[in-house]
Amino acid sequence: MSSEPEQLNKSGGKERRPGKIRWLFVAFIPTALGLLCTAIKNQSPVILPILLILNLALSTAAAAGLTGDMKKEAARNFLALFLIFFFFVSNVILVLLVACSGMRF
DSSP states (O other): OOSSOOOBOTTSSBOOOOOHHHHHHHHTHHHHHHHHHTTOSSOOTTHHHHHHHHHHHHHHHHHHHHHTTOSOHHHHHHHHHHHHHHHHHHHHHHHHHHHHHTOOO
């Protein structure tokens, strides 16, 4: 069992924290937005930088959420940097593959 005491909420039940699966959904929101933007006929040149900044921000948030409860700081930082890179690159590759395949939504 855990050596930490369970935190109880006001109703006396065990406090529920958001699951890690939620952070995986957050990490791939830029893919969904990028795929929606491929359907736009006349795209503004501002869309690409906005999507890249949003991709980096949401990848960072997802990595921080997934590694937030790790105890060893060095391992947490290394894994967070790896996850940021992984989420960012996978989002870009997914959007490029679908956009180049000619699929339209």
